Amino acid sequence: MADVARRAGVSSQTVSRVSNGHPGVVESTRSQVLAAMQELGYRPNSAARALKSGQFRTLGIILFTLSTTGNVRTLEAIATSAAAEGYATTLLPVAVPTEGEVRGAFTRLGELAVDAIIVIMEVHLLDAAAVSLPPGVGVVVADSDAGDRYSVVDTDQKGGASDAVRHLLGLGHGTVWHVAGPEESYAAQRRADAWRSELQRAGRDVPPMLRGDWSAESGYRAGLRLAQEPGCTAVFVANDQMALGVLRALHDHGRAVPDEVSVVGFDDIPDAGSFIPPLTTVHQDFAEVGRRCVESALRQIGDAQGERGTTLVPTRIVVRESTAPPPTD
Known part of the structure; x- marks a missing residue:
């Protein structure tokens, strides 16, 4: 200098x-x-700056998997929003979602000196891992249920799923089948609960729920079963990747979409409009989720106990060509 x-x-x-x-x-x-x-x-010298100011201008990010579209887009949005605020990000993927792995990730982030931590994984793993953090390091949890223990930023899972079911019922379908995400997923559970509640509220039969693992392959397997259900005219699928598999399975078995079966997904991934047919889906604003996560993390710096509660980011249904009224014959 x-x-x-x-x-x-x-x-x-x-x-x-x-x-x-x-x-x-x-x-x-x-x-x-x-x-x-x-x-x-x-x-x-960033280290000298940190010693003087007590801040490292770095946000830590812990997440379970980079294989899902939602996690990747949320991560991208967090990194972009953090950079706009002059903060770097340090990513620690958790290869296997066990208590020890999660606890180890928090320990490593503490050693790497971060000002706050954003977690993209199921909150029950945080509880089980009994994590301990240095004083003043706040935690923000994305897309999970942390109650009042942590600050949470979540997509309106319930509202989006309800909109999907109402859209299909509004087209005249008698009921709506559902391909859910994995049982341990908070988002999958919220979407499934909303699907069931919306059908019950409308006085409709609730068909057996099928379950996948977010992948197109698991959607295809579920779609093979749905293709053999003559009474199935409408399906709400918990994410777009599984919906892609459902579309393929229906096509392979000669069930035309949307003439015989309507399909709605969830996420609105960039390729959703290029599916055959283009997919009606629930749009998640991942950029806004990332921005809100960073905002919450920055508010907690120096006052980790001062931020609690849940922020819901609205969804909206994007109607394309995969949905139509049920067949009349």
């Missing part, structure tokens, strides 16, 4: 103010200092 100050003809304090983005520096002086930094290859 002293070398930069000499090269720019300013004080070390001015160099410090420029490197920290302080607004109270004349623009011509700022340009001189930045030019001197570039000439000398100067980079501010």
Whole structure:
């Protein structure tokens, strides 16, 4: 810093103010200092900054899998939002969702010095792992049920699933079948509960629920069973990847979509409009979920006990060509 100050003809304090983005520096002086930094290859020492300010300007992210579209898009949104706020992100994937793995991930993030942690996994794993954090390190949980123990940012799972069922019933279908996500998934459970409640509220029969694992392959297996149900004219699938498998299975068995069977997904992945037929689905605003997660994490820095409760990000149904009224014959 002293070398930069000499090269720019300013004080070390001015160099410090420029490197920290302080607004109270004349623009011509700022340009001189930045030019001197570039000439000398100067980079501010983040460790020294952290010692002085007590903040590392880094958010830790723990998540179970990168194989699902929802997790990847949420992670991308968090990283983008954090960067816009001047924060770096440190990612620790948990290969196997066990108590020891989750506890180890929190320990490693504590050692790597982060200001707050965003968790993208089922909250029961946090409870089971009995995690301990350094004082002042807050936790935000994305798409899970943490009650008032942590700050939560979640998509409106119930509202989205209810909209999907109401859309199909509104087209005239007598009932709606459901392909749910894995049993241990909070999001899958919320969507399944809403599907069942909406049918019961409408006084309709509730068909047996089929279950997949979020993959197109599991959707295909469920679709093979649905194709053999002559009374099945409408299906709500808990995510778009499984819906893709359902569409293929129905096609393979000669069940036309939407002329014979209507299909609705959940997520609105970028390729949903390119399915055959283009998929009606529930849109999740992953960018907004990521932004809200970062906002909550930043509010907790220095006051980890001050942020609790759940923030719900609204969904909306996107109607495409995979849904239509039921066959009349």
